[in-house]
Each structure stands twice: as structure tokens, then as C-alpha cells.
Amino acid sequence: xVKKRFISPLAVTLLALLLLLLLTAMSLGPAGIPVSQIIHxxxxxxxxxxxxxxxxxxxxxxxxxxxxxxxxxxxxxxxxLSVSGMVYQSxxxxxxxxxxVLGISSGAAFGISLAAFLGIIGGATGIWQVPLVAFAGxxxxxxxxxxxxxxxxxxxxxxxxxxxxxxxxxxALMTLFMYLNRAQLQSIMQWTLGSFSSASWAKLGILxxxxxxxxxxxxxxxxxxxxxxxxxxxxxxxxxxVRTVRIILLGFTTFATAVTVAxxxxxxxVGLMVPHIMRLITGPQHRxxxxxxxxxxxxxxxGADTIARTALGSSELPVGVITAIAGAPLFIVLLVNxxxxxx
Amino acid sequence: MSPTQAAEIKHLDWAYRSKPLxxxxxxxxxxxxxxxxxxxxxxxxxxLLRHILGMLHGKSGSISLFEKPLDEYAQRELARTASYVPQxxxxxxxxxxxxCVAMGRxxxxxxxSVLQETDHRIIKEALSSMALSHLSNRIxxxxxxxxxxxxxxxxxLAQQSKVILLDEPVSHLDIHNQREILRLLRSLVDRNVAxxxxxxxxxxxxxxxxxxxxxxxxxxxxxxxxxxxxxxxxRIESVYRIEADLEMDKxxxxxxxxxxxxx
Numbered sequence: 001x002v003k004k005r006f007i008s009p010l011a012v013t014l015l016a017l018l019l020l021l022l023l024t025a026m027s028l029g030p031a032g033i034p035v036s037q038i039i040h041x042x043x044x045x046x047x048x049x050x051x052x053x054x055x056x057x058x059x060x061x062x063x064x065x066x067x068x069x070x071x072x073x074x075x076x077x078x079x080x081l082s083v084s085g086m087v088y089q090s091x092x093x094x095x096x097x098x099x100x101v102l103g104i105s106s107g108a109a110f111g112i113s114l115a116a117f118l119g120i121i122g123g124a125t126g127i128w129q130v131p132l133v134a135f136a137g138x139x140x141x142x143x144x145x146x147x148x149x150x151x152x153x154x155x156x157x158x159x160x161x162x163x164x165x166x167x168x169x170x171x172a173l174m175t176l177f178m179y180l181n182r183a184q185l186q187s188i189m190q191w192t193l194g195s196f197s198s199a200s201w202a203k204l205g206i207l208x209x210x211x212x213x214x215x216x217x218x219x220x221x222x223x224x225x226x227x228x229x230x231x232x233x234x235x236x237x238x239x240x241x242v243r244t245v246r247i248i249l250l251g252f253t254t255f256a257t258a259v260t261v262a263x264x265x266x267x268x269x270v271g272l273m274v275p276h277i278m279r280l281i282t283g284p285q286h287r288x289x290x291x292x293x294x295x296x297x298x299x300x301x302x303g304a305d306t307i308a309r310t311a312l313g314s315s316e317l318p319v320g321v322i323t324a325i326a327g328a329p330l331f332i333v334l335l336v337n338x339x340x341x342x343x
Numbered sequence: 344m345s346p347t348q349a350a351e352i353k354h355l356d357w358a359y360r361s362k363p364l365x366x367x368x369x370x371x372x373x374x375x376x377x378x379x380x381x382x383x384x385x386x387x388x389x390x391l392l393r394h395i396l397g398m399l400h401g402k403s404g405s406i407s408l409f410e411k412p413l414d415e416y417a418q419r420e421l422a423r424t425a426s427y428v429p430q431x432x433x434x435x436x437x438x439x440x441x442x443c444v445a446m447g448r449x450x451x452x453x454x455x456s457v458l459q460e461t462d463h464r465i466i467k468e469a470l471s472s473m474a475l476s477h478l479s480n481r482i483x484x485x486x487x488x489x490x491x492x493x494x495x496x497x498x499x500l501a502q503q504s505k506v507i508l509l510d511e512p513v514s515h516l517d518i519h520n521q522r523e524i525l526r527l528l529r530s531l532v533d534r535n536v537a538x539x540x541x542x543x544x545x546x547x548x549x550x551x552x553x554x555x556x557x558x559x560x561x562x563x564x565x566x567x568x569x570x571x572x573x574x575x576x577x578r579i580e581s582v583y584r585i586e587a588d589l590e591m592d593k594x595x596x597x598x599x600x601x602x603x604x605x606x
Contacts, residue, residue: 093435220455223446223449224449226438226442226446227446227449229434229435229436229438230432230434230446231429231432233393233396233398233427233429234427234429234432236396236397236398236418237396237398237422237425237426237427237429238422238426238446238447238449238450238498238502239418239419239421239422239423239449239450239502240418240449241418283437283438283439284436284437284438285438285442287457
């Protein structure tokens with residue numbers, strides 16, 4: 001069978017969908033604002049709250065200070081998690097690998113919890129410190145997983161089970177911290193469930209810079225990622241410095257993931273689900289898969305956050321609950337398929 | 344003047360988990376030849392190929408490709424010099440045949456650039472010389488065993504390397520496909536496209552296609568030379584611990600080996 005892949009019209013459609021979703025999401029919430037008014041508010045700019053006649057100051061504030069930074073944070077987080085998932089899946093040659101499943105995200109949350117427990121970070125912490133301890137936790141966890149699972153060469157199952165076991169251990173330790181210091185219970189909970197409710201322009205700025213740093217090297221390594229899907233000796237013989245490329249890609253995506261966890265908490269299954277769906281559309285070539293994973297991750301996360309924010313009316317759901325309900329069934333399907341295909 | 348050595352190993356020592364396999368192993372592979380490596384399972388044939396490709400590193404000894412020490416090669420330069428067709432490597436992702444062969448161009452040109460006009464021409468030539476042109480848009484996972492193996496060789500050809508190393512390229516194929524692939528490899532040598540170093544199990548194929556044969560057992564090179572020098576009844580019987588008859592094909596002058604399966 002010959003498979004033809006027309007991608008550009010689809011990319012345009014998806015981008016239009018994302019834009020539509022953003023506008024709809026901005027209008028939804030406890031205070032409903034019609035889309036037509038949102039366009040006025042947005043075109044008025046961030047400072048023009050008082051002089052306008054078509055909308056109220058309150059409406060301007062809701063959009064510019066609350067909903068817009070939050071939606072853009074969800075958008076960037078979705079891009080980071082989706083691209084990280086794509087990179088992990090290719091590097092480990094495992095359809096189920098992703099920073100969340102392997103416990104890297106929990107590692108970042110654990111780093112934050114431990115620092116909070118030890119009093120390194122607390123009430124008056126600078127905005128930079130949380131991402132740093134998150135990265136330390138994530139990198140440490142990635143290192144432990146690589147050691148325990150015998151590197152990337154072992155069977156997919158060994159790697160997954162190591163990640164699951166570490167996830168258990170880290171969750172247990174975080175629960176322990178919460179019990180030992182009940183005052184921090186609320187703030188630690190926030191990182192384990194995932195939420196965009198504390199989004200701000202300042203955090204969004206840092207997250208965006210981290211996302212660009214984390215994703216930039218991947219743009220230049222798409223051919224290497226394709227070749228890394230082959231066995232290691234083939235990749236070597238084709239001229240790829242397997243070890244160097246792996247370390248760079250793992251390091252940068254882990255960094256971006258950790259910063260995302262620091263500001264948004266651990267949100268699962270986006271990194272697992274989006275690259276899979278997009279691979280069905282674009283095929284395995286990363287040059288095409290990467291932009292589609294970015295758009296798909298953004299759509300998925302903005303959609304999930306909007307549901308989390310509005311489904312219950314007055315109170316909010318953690319966004320991780322929404323992504324898990326959507327993504328966990330896919331994980332089970334993949335697991336069953338992998339087991340069926342392996343000898 | 345002696346021919347250039349495509350690969351030369353000198354005094355190689357190597358152990359797997361403190362169990363020594365190679366002790367002071369030296370061998371050279373002259374360029375422009377079809378060289379096969381034969382020997383029982385576990386004799387170190389694959390390990391030897393992996394050393395030549397710089398994937399494994401001995402405790403001592405030296406390896407050079409075309410008179411240049413292996414450790415002076417940059418990774419991509421090495422890929423332009425030696426290519427590899429591994430044993431039983433099946434890709435699980437839906438790359439097309441063309442995309443797979445295009446991976447052979449990674450070591451050429453600018454690292455960041457997309458494929459150029461020249462690259463596409465070379466990919467098409469590689470596909471055509473492996474009789475794969477009509478399958479270039481096919482998804483690689485849908486190929487038959489013989490087609491898949493030809494695709495891997497086409498990928499190696501796209502690398503435009505001076506030497507191609509193959510690890511049992513035909514061992515899971517039927518006789519027709521075995522012959523097709525070995526003929527294609529033979530023609531690469533005859534047309535001066537590349538030197539071929541190939542691990543083969545079928546001694547009749549070794550006898551029919553090789554210029555030179557290297558016979559290994561337990562990490563030791565027990566014999567090297569022409570087909571007639573290496574493939575003797577006594578040597579086959581002792582290396583493989585079987586009884587065998589050896590006849591000469593009158594048409595080709597090549598040996599025919601008949602192992603006695605029973606009795």
C-alpha cells in the first residue's frame with residue numbers, strides 16, 4: 001500500500017482550531033464574555049482598560065490578567081510535554097515512554113517537595129528557585145532510571161517498570177512530607193495534581209524561555225531522531241554519535257519538563273497521547289512530527305484546562321484529572337499491543 | 344605493490360565480561376574483494392565486525408581502515424568509509440523504503456540541511472541497483488524478508504562507503520532470495536563499487552561467491568586465504584565437528600560441501 005501524506009492543509013486546520021479554541025476558552029468561565037468583545041479587549045492592548053467603551057474594566061482585567069496568561073501557560077506547557085513525550089518515545093524506542101510515565105515529572109515535584117520540607121524554598125521564594133530544584137529532582141530521577149534499567153538497551157518493560165516503581169517511591173515520600181509538615185499540604189498537593197490556576201505573566205515568561213531552550217536543539221536533531229529509531233548499531237554505522245545526541249536531547253527535554261512541573265505541577269498523558277495521534281497523521285519522520293506534536297499538545301492542553309476550569313461551574317478540577325481520563329485508556333491499549341507484538 | 348587494506352586489525356585483545364574472546368588477533372581485509380567470514384556460532388564473527396566499525400574497543404591492539412587508524416575517524420567520516428548491514432534488524436516504525444534508504448545520506452553534506460538534488464539521485468541509484476525502485480513509496484514494515492534485506496543494502500549503498508560489512512545478510516531467506524542478494528553483493532565488488540566483508544553460514548555460498556575466506560572458531564582465526572585454501576574437507580570437519588563430503592563443481596571450479604546429516 002502506498003501512503004500519501006498531505007500535511008500543510010491539515011496544519012492550517014489545526015492552527016485555526018487552536019485559535020478558535022483559545023477564543024472560546026477566553027469567553028468561558030464564571031463571568032461569560034462574548035467572543036466579539038474579547039476581540040475588542042485583545043486589540044485594546046494590556047494597558048487600555050479604562051478608556052474603552054465597548055467593555056468594562058473588570059472584563060479587561062479578567063482577560064488580560066487571568067484568562068490570557070493562564071491559557072498561554074497551558075499552551076506552552078502542552079507544547080513542552082508533548083514534544084518531550086515525542087523525544088522520550090524515540091530515544092527509548094518505546095511507545096510508552098514519556099517523562100510522566102517514567103517518573104521524571106514526579107522527580108521534579110519531589111525535588112520541590114523536598115526543598116519545601118527542608119525549608120530551602122518557602123513563602124518568600126524567588127520565582128527562579130522552584131524551577132531549579134525541580135530540574136535537580138527531574139535530572140536525578142532520570143539518572144537513577146538510566147542506571148537501574150540498564151540504560152536504553154534493556155527491554156521496554158524493564159524501563160517502564162523501573163519508572164513505575166520510582167513513581168510509587170516518590171509519591172510515597174511526598175505524602176510523607178505532607179504528613180510530617182501539614183502546613184505545606186496544600187502547596188505540595190498543588191504540584192502532584194497539576195493546575196494552571198496560579199499562572200501569571202512572570203511565570204509564563206520564564207516557562208516560555210525554558211520551553212524555547214528545551215525545544216531549540218530538537219529542531220536541529222530531527223534526522224538524528226529518525227535514525228535513533230533504528231537499532232543502536234545501525235544508528236552508529238550511519239554516522240550518528242548516539243551517546244552525545246541522547247544526552248543532549250534527554251537533558252534539554254528534561255529541563256523543559258522540570259520547569260513546566262515547577263509552574264504547573266505534574267500533568268500526565270499529554271506527552272503520551274499527542275505524539276501517537278500525530279504519528280498516525282504525519283508518519284514517523286520527526287521533521288513533520290515535531291510541529292504537529294507542538295500544535296497537538298497546545299490544543300490538547302488548552303482544551304483540558306478549559307474543561308477543568310468550567311466543567312464543575314464554580315469550583316475547579318485539577319487538569320491532570322482530565323488528561324488522565326482521556327489518556328490512561330490509550331496507555332492500556334498501547335500496553336496490550338506491545339505485549340502482543342513482542343516475542 | 345600490495346593492494347590497500349580496507350580493514351586491518353593488529354594484535355587485538357578483547358574480553359566479554361572478563362571472558363577473553365580475542366587474544367592477539369591480527370587480520371587484514373584487502374580492498375576490492377568479496378571476503379566472507381565463516382565459523383560456528385559464538386566464534387566471534389559479529390564481534391569482529393563490530394570492532395571494525397568502532398562499536399567495540401579492544402583492551403589493546405589497533406584497527407585501521409584504509410591505512411588510517413580507526414580512532415582518527417570522526418563518526419560521520421567513519422560512516423562515509425564503512426557501512427553496516429546488521430543481522431535481523433526490523434524497524435517497527437512506518438518509514439517508507441525511500442525514507443529508510445535516505446538515512447544513508449546522513450553522513451554526507453551539511454548536517455543540518457535537508458536532502459539535496461545529489462542525495463536524491465544517489466538514493467534512486469541505490470534503490471535501482473537493489474531492484475527496489477518500484478517499492479520506494481512502500482512502507483518498510485510491509486516488505487518481505489528479501490525486499491527488506493535489499494533495502495538495508497540499498498541504505499548502505501546510499502552511504503557511498505568504500506567497504507560494506509554485512510552480518511548474515513541471507514540467513515533467514517529462501518534459496519532464491521539468498522542467491523539474489525549474494526549476486527547483487529558480488530556485482531558490487533565486480534563493478535568496483537565497494538569492498539564486501541560478509542559473515543555467512545552457508546559454506547556453499549561462501550565457496551561460490553568469495554574471493555577470500557576467513558574461518559574462525561572460538562575467537563581464533565583458524566584459516567584465511569582463497570576458497571580452495573580454506574574450504575578443505577579436513578578443516579570443515581574439524582572446525583564444525585561434523586563429517587562432510589567435498590566435491591568440485593566442474594562448471595565453476597568451486598567446491599560443493601555436503602554435510603552428512605545422519606549416520
